Amino acid sequence: MSSEEDEEYVFLCPECDESLKVNDSMKESLVDRGCVICGTSVTLKAFTKNPAGDSP
Numbered sequence: 001m002s003s004e005e006d007e008e009y010v011f012l013c014p015e016c017d018e019s020l021k022v023n024d025s026m027k028e029s030l031v032d033r034g035c036v037i038c039g040t041s042v043t044l045k046a047f048t049k050n051p052a053g054d055s056p
């Protein structure tokens, strides 16, 4: 009974070190607009798969 599977990725800003869990559309938005915190432009390299998604 969790909706955390929406948040498939972890965003880690290379500029301000902010990290947040995002879903696919948020990921695209961040790549499009830049970091919501500091405004730096980000690439797909700033995202990793959310490890909480498939822990054993």
Ligand SMILES: [Zn+2]
Pocket: 013, 014, 015, 016, 017, 018, 035, 036, 037, 038, 039, 040
């Ligand atoms: Zn940032």
